[in-house]
Amino acid sequence: MNRRPEHLTEREEEILRCIRRWIEDKGEGPSVRQLAHAVGMRCTASVVYHLANLERSGALIRDGRGWNTCRLGH
Template structure:
């Protein structure tokens, strides 16, 4: 795991990794929120934006966030 991630950010990374392993695609904001206990899409987006700034996730226009590695 990347050093200095918050517990919530680690939960999100773990959620994305497990989702992809089980389903073969990337989760939506709502699905990530359900996985980590966030009911607000804006709260999920905020955390993903912070992870993107750290290079942990990437996003292309019109595509879901995905892990950078």
């Protein structure tokens, strides 16, 4: 079951959709720069902010230090 917390923003939902597609296509998550480009954001710090929120909510789980090692949570 792919339930998401109700408190995610539209941008966070967009980022999750992008990560899901990226993992399905390439077998691993995108880098922060790749993700920023894919969702139309210029500032990688903003992407990291949203990724951290997603990790805190349990929607993403990082297996290593980089965000491209993330997998989708609950």
